[in-house]
Amino acid sequence: MDSEDRLNNGVLSSRPGTVLGGARSFTGLPAGATAPVCEYAVVGVLALAGRLVARHLAALSLPVLMLVVPAAIVGEVVVVAVVGDDALIVNGALTPLTTTPRLVWTAAAVVLLGVIVQLVAVAAVSVVAAGVLLERAVEAASALRAAARRLPALVVLFVIGSVISLVTVAAGVAVIYAGGELWAAVAAMAAPGLASCWLAWAVPLAVLEGLGPVAAIRRAFTATRHRRYRACLVVMVGCVLAPGALVVGARWVLSPWEGVAATTIEAVLMGTVGVLATVVQGTVLAVASLNHWYPPVQHANERYRPVDLDALATRLPSRTPPQVSPTRAVVTAGALAAAVAVPGLAYGGYLSVNPMRLTRVADHRVTSSVTGYPITLHLGNRDRPLLVAESTHAGFVAQACEDRSCANGTPFEPIGKAVESTQVGSATLPDGSVAVAAWAIDRKARTEPLSRPRVLRLVRCTVDGCQDVDDAPIVARAGSEAFTHAAAAARSGNGLVIAATGAAFDGRGDFTPQLLRLIHCADVRCARPRQLWSTRLAYDHAMVDSRSLAVAVGRSGRPIIAHQDRWTGAVTLVSCPDADCRAPSRRKVVAPQQDHPLLDRPHRNGVDLAVTADDRPVLTYRDARSGAARLLRCQDTDCARNQAVTLTGPDVLRPWPALALSPAGLPVVATYDLDRGRVLLITCHDAACARRTMVPIAPLRHDPGRLEVTVDGDGRPWVLWSDMSPYSNALHLTRCLRPGCRP
Numbered sequence: 001m002d003s004e005d006r007l008n009n010g011v012l013s014s015r016p017g018t019v020l021g022g023a024r025s026f027t028g029l030p031a032g033a034t035a036p037v038c039e040y041a042v043v044g045v046l047a048l049a050g051r052l053v054a055r056h057l058a059a060l061s062l063p064v065l066m067l068v069v070p071a072a073i074v075g076e077v078v079v080v081a082v083v084g085d086d087a088l089i090v091n092g093a094l095t096p097l098t099t100t101p102r103l104v105w106t107a108a109a110v111v112l113l114g115v116i117v118q119l120v121a122v123a124a125v126s127v128v129a130a131g132v133l134l135e136r137a138v139e140a141a142s143a144l145r146a147a148a149r150r151l152p153a154l155v156v157l158f159v160i161g162s163v164i165s166l167v168t169v170a171a172g173v174a175v176i177y178a179g180g181e182l183w184a185a186v187a188a189m190a191a192p193g194l195a196s197c198w199l200a201w202a203v204p205l206a207v208l209e210g211l212g213p214v215a216a217i218r219r220a221f222t223a224t225r226h227r228r229y230r231a232c233l234v235v236m237v238g239c240v241l242a243p244g245a246l247v248v249g250a251r252w253v254l255s256p257w258e259g260v261a262a263t264t265i266e267a268v269l270m271g272t273v274g275v276l277a278t279v280v281q282g283t284v285l286a287v288a289s290l291n292h293w294y295p296p297v298q299h300a301n302e303r304y305r306p307v308d309l310d311a312l313a314t315r316l317p318s319r320t321p322p323q324v325s326p327t328r329a330v331v332t333a334g335a336l337a338a339a340v341a342v343p344g345l346a347y348g349g350y351l352s353v354n355p356m357r358l359t360r361v362a363d364h365r366v367t368s369s370v371t372g373y374p375i376t377l378h379l380g381n382r383d384r385p386l387l388v389a390e391s392t393h394a395g396f397v398a399q400a401c402e403d404r405s406c407a408n409g410t411p412f413e414p415i416g417k418a419v420e421s422t423q424v425g426s427a428t429l430p431d432g433s434v435a436v437a438a439w440a441i442d443r444k445a446r447t448e449p450l451s452r453p454r455v456l457r458l459v460r461c462t463v464d465g466c467q468d469v470d471d472a473p474i475v476a477r478a479g480s481e482a483f484t485h486a487a488a489a490a491r492s493g494n495g496l497v498i499a500a501t502g503a504a505f506d507g508r509g510d511f512t513p514q515l516l517r518l519i520h521c522a523d524v525r526c527a528r529p530r531q532l533w534s535t536r537l538a539y540d541h542a543m544v545d546s547r548s549l550a551v552a553v554g555r556s557g558r559p560i561i562a563h564q565d566r567w568t569g570a571v572t573l574v575s576c577p578d579a580d581c582r583a584p585s586r587r588k589v590v591a592p593q594q595d596h597p598l599l600d601r602p603h604r605n606g607v608d609l610a611v612t613a614d615d616r617p618v619l620t621y622r623d624a625r626s627g628a629a630r631l632l633r634c635q636d637t638d639c640a641r642n643q644a645v646t647l648t649g650p651d652v653l654r655p656w657p658a659l660a661l662s663p664a665g666l667p668v669v670a671t672y673d674l675d676r677g678r679v680l681l682i683t684c685h686d687a688a689c690a691r692r693t694m695v696p697i698a699p700l701r702h703d704p705g706r707l708e709v710t711v712d713g714d715g716r717p718w719v720l721w722s723d724m725s726p727y728s729n730a731l732h733l734t735r736c737l738r739p740g741c742r743p
Helices: 005-010 043-056 056-083 101-133 139-149 151-177 182-208 213-223 228-255 259-292 309-315 326-351
Strands: 087-090 093-096 360-366 375-379 385-391 396-399 411-414 426-430 434-441 454-462 474-478 486-492 493-501 514-521 530-537 549-553 559-564 571-575 584-592 606-610 617-622 630-635 642-646 658-661 667-673 680-682 693-697 703-711 719-722 729-736
Touching: 043 259, 043 617, 056 093, 056 101, 056 139, 056 259, 056 326, 087 101, 087 693, 093 326, 101 139, 101 151, 101 182, 101 259, 151 182, 151 213, 182 213, 182 228, 182 259, 182 549, 259 326, 259 486, 259 514, 259 630, 360 693, 375 426, 375 719, 385 434, 396 434, 426 493, 434 486, 434 630, 454 493, 474 514, 486 559, 493 549, 493 559, 493 630, 514 559, 530 617, 559 606, 559 617, 571 617, 571 630, 584 719, 606 658, 606 729, 617 658, 617 667, 630 667, 667 719, 680 719, 693 719, 693 729
Parallel strands: 087 360, 426 486, 486 549, 549 606, 658 703
Antiparallel strands: 087 093, 360 729, 375 385, 385 396, 396 411, 426 434, 434 454, 454 474, 486 493, 493 514, 514 530, 549 559, 559 571, 571 584, 606 617, 617 630, 630 642, 658 667, 667 680, 680 693, 703 719, 719 729
């Protein structure tokens, strides 16, 4: 079989001198020379590459597997060794807790090694594909040796391509910073990319013709002359868009699932897709660089410089193709499939065995604007979270989550726009709905709008939304003084107890002293609210961005109130002896902190409260002097004696810690380790938290925001926390997968 018949019979169909698309094609070769490969259309080149991949996938993928699989395993081992136990298993994937310089340099080295390995693999695939085109069988090892011999040239080409990529990205960023539109930035990035994408031809030409980097670039320039835009289209579609579509499609298919099993499947699938993408890139470049079609040119002295196929066939490290039996073909295919899966299975095995005893959590970014202000997390029926957060524009906002992950949810505001922007209280009801106690403007009052009194309403929210504020029952009234109101709520049997601060109501809305009140509602309808107790407070701004008030219910339904003065940091505990709160005790359990430079951040002060199984109050608060998170346990029911313990070091940016109780009635605290940039869960092993376990559950990338913790019936903590950056406020819901967040 001669060269012409071989080329046309094997894979290349178009003959020189034929009319393609209305234009006569030229080969640039003298008469009588070997007939070259001719493909007029870009689609024809891509279709030919697709047929090659489909028919010769095993031969084309073998050099990729021989190079990529060992490199991937080495990269995994190196990264795991560097990360060590300073990591978490988040959604079934390994996630470092701290971005150390050592980890950054290691990751950069692994990525650089991966890019170079892929570049060599693409070059090796192009050698094998050229052999298939010319019916000169090339072994995978021979193709890899041919590519390795040109490694210096390939590295230089990689550096040049990286510089062009940086210039391309810089052009788009410059347009954005200059105030340009998004389309202008895309155009600015597309221009240098489209103008230089023909340089990709230098990769196969450097190996096939044995050229250095400069000579390969010069050769790519001459080989694409008069057809450069077609060369760029082939590179963009065959080497960028098609492989990119494979990767994006694979990730989209796996996006609904999470966990170690899903991560293992994803790793195997992405490894397979990566190998296939490399095969496609190398094959497309080989077919394009061997294509001899040229458009008609008017100048008779124009020179064409296509690849010399006869010289290339002589230069290829080829051998006579062996006869392959069907059984051997099946065994070979199985071995290749197993080889593709090895890195992914090794990664999944490490996550399953968990030899470093890493903490396993599920973490999702909550798709809502509920950030920046105090947040309450409620677990309704089937652990479907419902979030309630204070807001400056609507009093409070809520989000009903579609599932336990809370990755998707429906945010909503209370119906009506008269809710005050102050602290709200909320509690979970037996049916899974949430009762929210919030101060609102009394729009029915016949006074000037600015002097209208406030009313404390009990708004019921479900996963379908919140009721109209004007239809919600009124449980208390207060004067018109703005920013002096706060509310906290806790469930008491089938009813509620509500603690509230607000100016006393004189019937006219004039300024009056501030009161702390305790109110009982028999049910969420609260048809007959009953004030159990009240006392006068010093004037205090209960701003929306702090939590100065907390309430809990002890044994026999007795209410307990904790109130922190946001300016001095003093904490007062009011303990009722019974459900009717007859003769409650009132003690200042934390002394005021005065005349200290850190007291200029009162918006980060706050208090949280719970009652342990032995009916003794325990509370967490932010030390106003140092910013440290502290826990105080009362040693008797009315807190005449108490014991405080410091849980973290000092930091002025730390907000107040959140508190919940485990099923055993022991404290569980969520706060931040700002020295190491982590969200911290503290599990106490005794009521005083003298013995405790501190477990990081998430990395903190920016500034700390408000956080909340609750524990489900199985003892698994749920932490809602905020990562505050200058550009966005990310709200995360992190759920421990095991009781107490044990490994």
